[in-house]
Amino acid sequence: MFNEIHQKNIFEKAVNYAYNYMDNIPNRNVYPTEKAIEELSIFDEPLPEHPNDADEILRLLNEYGSPATVAQTGGRYFGFVCGGAVPASLAAKWLADVWDQNAAVYVMSPIASKLEKVCEGWLKDFFNLPKETVAGYVGGSSIATFCGLAAARYHILQKHGWDVNQKGLFDAPKLRVVLSNQAHGTVFKALSLVGVGREQMEIVPSDSQGRIDIKQVPELDSSTILILQAGNVNSGAFDDFALCDEANKVGAWVHIDGAFGLWAAASRKLANLTKDIEKADSWSVDGHKTLNTPYDSGVIMCRHREALVSAMHQSGAYLEPSGQRDGMFFTPDMSRRARSVELWATLKYLGRSGVEALVDGMCERASFFASELAKSGFRVLNDVVFNQVLVACDTPEETLSTLRNIQSSGITWCNGSSWMGEPVIRVSVSSWGTTFEDIKVSVNAFIDARESKI
Ligand SMILES: *Cc1c(COP(=O)(O)O)cnc(C)c1O
Numbered sequence: 001m002f003n004e005i006h007q008k009n010i011f012e013k014a015v016n017y018a019y020n021y022m023d024n025i026p027n028r029n030v031y032p033t034e035k036a037i038e039e040l041s042i043f044d045e046p047l048p049e050h051p052n053d054a055d056e057i058l059r060l061l062n063e064y065g066s067p068a069t070v071a072q073t074g075g076r077y078f079g080f081v082c083g084g085a086v087p088a089s090l091a092a093k094w095l096a097d098v099w100d101q102n103a104a105v106y107v108m109s110p111i112a113s114k115l116e117k118v119c120e121g122w123l124k125d126f127f128n129l130p131k132e133t134v135a136g137y138v139g140g141s142s143i144a145t146f147c148g149l150a151a152a153r154y155h156i157l158q159k160h161g162w163d164v165n166q167k168g169l170f171d172a173p174k175l176r177v178v179l180s181n182q183a184h185g186t187v188f189k190a191l192s193l194v195g196v197g198r199e200q201m202e203i204v205p206s207d208s209q210g211r212i213d214i215k216q217v218p219e220l221d222s223s224t225i226l227i228l229q230a231g232n233v234n235s236g237a238f239d240d241f242a243l244c245d246e247a248n249k250v251g252a253w254v255h256i257d258g259a260f261g262l263w264a265a266a267s268r269k270l271a272n273l274t275k276d277i278e279k280a281d282s283w284s285v286d287g288h289k290t291l292n293t294p295y296d297s298g299v300i301m302c303r304h305r306e307a308l309v310s311a312m313h314q315s316g317a318y319l320e321p322s323g324q325r326d327g328m329f330f331t332p333d334m335s336r337r338a339r340s341v342e343l344w345a346t347l348k349y350l351g352r353s354g355v356e357a358l359v360d361g362m363c364e365r366a367s368f369f370a371s372e373l374a375k376s377g378f379r380v381l382n383d384v385v386f387n388q389v390l391v392a393c394d395t396p397e398e399t400l401s402t403l404r405n406i407q408s409s410g411i412t413w414c415n416g417s418s419w420m421g422e423p424v425i426r427v428s429v430s431s432w433g434t435t436f437e438d439i440k441v442s443v444n445a446f447i448d449a450r451e452s453k454i
Pocket of ligand 1: 081139
């Protein structure tokens with residue numbers, strides 16, 4: 001049975017199932033039907049005692065797994081900020097999956113190491129970051145932010161004569177953390193992972209769009225980590241990065257959470273949104289959202305190599321630094337898949353102008369979505385500066401019932417959120433595959449959902 005891995009027929013089967021999935025994406029329910037979800041019970045069985053047929057395993061996935069997927073690679077999924085997958089990027093990942101490389105160190109995979117290095121250079125160039133910036137490739141912005149904050153913690157404490165790797169956090173000099181009340185939930189999680197509790201954070205109010213209120217930012221000093229945001233997860237708003245000047249003057253560290261918004265830097269039209277980002281110390285960004293690489297693809301970029309590498313430090317007798325790029329020195333994990341492959345493929349495929357077209361296209365579609373909804377009597381609660389639209393009906397009850405109807409319609413899918421104390425329907429245009437036609441169909445679904453016709 002273990003020879004099966006060398007038999008191409010199961011791979012052919014997987015490819016055929018995959019093609020079938022791709023072809024049917026435009027016609028299928030955006031969210032799985034109740035029946036598809038109920039039938040997932042087929043997977044509830046005891047751990048198999050004996051080997052099973054590989055064909056049968058693929059058949060089960062195709063027959064029961066595929067209908068219970070969320071069609072986020074199609075054009076009418078607007079939930080969370082998910083992004084689809086650019087085909088060239090997905091195809092590159094398929095190939096790399098067959099390679100099954102471990103990107104921990106150079107000797108495990110020269111190709112993974114090479115593409116990490118190439119992407120590091122390209123990203124630096126793309127976001128116009130300082131030349132000393134280094135990059136680590138992780139599963140997403142949650143981990144990227146964790147890495148940035150760990151580097152910041154190491155750096156600041158080191159400056160104050162405290163080696164946190166040796167002495168730990170107990171009795172360490174005081175570290176200040178300043179962030180807005182609109183910081184993403186994963187930022188609070190990352191802070192707790194690096195040993196900062198809620199009561200230690202200096203939380204700054206935000207304005208009507210969810211931007212940090214610069215007038216209320218406390219005085220910064222050389223013990224401060226200031227966390228800013230490029231792309232509010234609800235409104236899409238960007239903080240004012242001119243705050244970096246203040247931070248740089250006193251030696252505070254600035255981390256920018258740019259999970260989906262940092263890509264605004266691609267667009268000449270949106271250049272004002274990311275103005276001054278290059279003055280920060282570390283940045284987290286995702287490939288798998290705006291850039292539309294497949295999951296999971298996040299990057300930590302840091303201008304202080306020593307701080308990031310020291311914070312992620314690992315040693316072992318069998319781990320001689322190679323003199324080449326050893327990816328694990330920039331990330332918390334050791335074994336990792338070669339996720340630089342699809343990041344490289346996406347940037348190579350799109351080029352600078354392609355990323356600009358992708359980003360501008362999302363923003364144009366989001367604005368179109370917003371204006372069509374407004375024409376149909378919905379309230380749009382945010383300034384649509386990027387890809388996010390916050391929508392409400394006349395009353396909170398109507399908003400919630402409309403949302404429920406949208407979610408069960410199968411035609412489109414959005415999730416709910418709350419904005420300035422009011423329930424909202426949150427629309428995130430983040431797939432390369434979304435067309436204006438998809439938006440027209442979805443707006444009609446919103447109208448029918450409000451009138452409970454679907
Ligand atoms: C999605 C998101 C994150 C978390 O990123 P993951 O890739 O899901 O780990 C952090 N911050 C913002 C603003 C986000 O939109």
